[in-house]
Amino acid sequence: MESRKLLQLILLCFLLTFSTMYVVLGENVTTNRWSYEGENSPDRWGEIDTKYKTCSTGLSQSPISLTSSNLVRxxxxxxxxxxxxPLVVNNNGHSIEVNYQPGSYAIINNKEYELKQFHFHTPSEHTLNGEKRDMELHLVHQDKEGKIAVIGIFIEEGETNxxxxxxxxxxxxxxxxxxxxENTIDASNFITENASYFHYQGSLTTPPCSENVIWSVVQEPLEASRQEIEEFIKLYSMNARPIQQRNNRIVELIINQSS
Ligand SMILES: [Zn+2]
Structure with a gap:
């Protein structure tokens, strides 16, 4: 009887140890498996997890190549x-991200989208007239139904920002x-008045690559000093997904009415 109890206890300890290990490993797997280089680089994202399938099968993926000519205005x-x-700078392992408190929003296509966070890519993900720029800022918004709208802003070397x-x-x-x-930050400083936007239907540029994203990429790049850009490159020299097929998607150029 005693030995049976002991056996049960050993079995219980064994189970607890392994279930804890499983949870810990499981967490790592879901948060850190995809990457920009090596064996889990962007061309493999769709195979890493069934949840990421759209990354390889989707037909409306982002980023794409943007050109200023031949656009529907x-x-x-x-x-x-x-x-x-309030400014809290997060390094989430894939990018530098700043979360936004509720109460800030953008109106795009007459719909209100709340600003949730913004983050950075080095170099840019979209290309502008065939070229990658130094960086790209993504302001991520969401409406009440969960639809995502991202405003993208190219950043290139120039004046201090x-x-x-x-x-x-x-x-x-x-x-x-x-x-x-102890600082605050105002994302409206990133947006110039009367900006024009490349507007198209796309996806998240990171797994799961969901295709429920309205993109508005500002045509005029923002400037930042070399030193500012270098600080980002030191942490992430390459966190940009390669250009995806445009397929038959239309890219419009939104010209602000007031300009
Ligand atoms: Zn992004």
């Missing part, structure tokens, strides 16, 4: 209503996953 307005938010500097100042503290600052 449309007069419309993208309205930006952003408030400053004081808003970007607020973030790049914290990137040198590499061992920290998160830097909680």
């Amino acid at each position: 449309k007069e419309a307005e993208i309205e930006i209503h952003y408030q400053p938010t 004081l808003t970007l500097a607020k973030i790049s100042d914290y990137l040198s503290i590499r061992e920290r996953k998160q830097a909680v600052t």
Whole structure:
């Protein structure tokens, strides 16, 4: 009887140990398996997990190549209503990301989308007239039904960008996953007045590559100093998905009515 109890106890310990290990490993697998280089690079994303299948089978994937000529022009307005938010700089293992407090939104195609977060890619994901730019900023919005709208902004070398500097100042503290600052940041500073936008239907540029994303990429790049750009490159020299097939998608150029 005693030995049977002991056996049960050993079995229980064994089960607990392995179930805990499974959970820990399982977490790692789902959050960190995909990457930009090596055996889990973008051309393999669709095979890594059944949830990522759209990455290889989707026909409306992002990013795409954008050119300023031969576009369908449309007069419309993208309205930006952003408030400053407390600045917390996150390094999530794939990108540098800043989460946004509720209350900031954009109106795109007469629909309201709340700004959730913004993050950066180096170099740019979309190309502009055949060329990659130094960086690309993604302002990620979501409406009440879960539909996503991303405003993309190219960043290239030029004048110092004081808003970007607020973030790049914290990137040198590499061992920290998160830097909680006493500053606020206002994403509306990234958007120039009367900007024109490349507008098309696409996807998330990271797994699961879901195709429920309305893209509005600003035609005029934003400038930042070489030093600011270098701070991002030191952490992520390559976190951009390659260009995807445009297939038969239409890219419109939205010209703001007020311009
Ligand atoms: Zn992005």
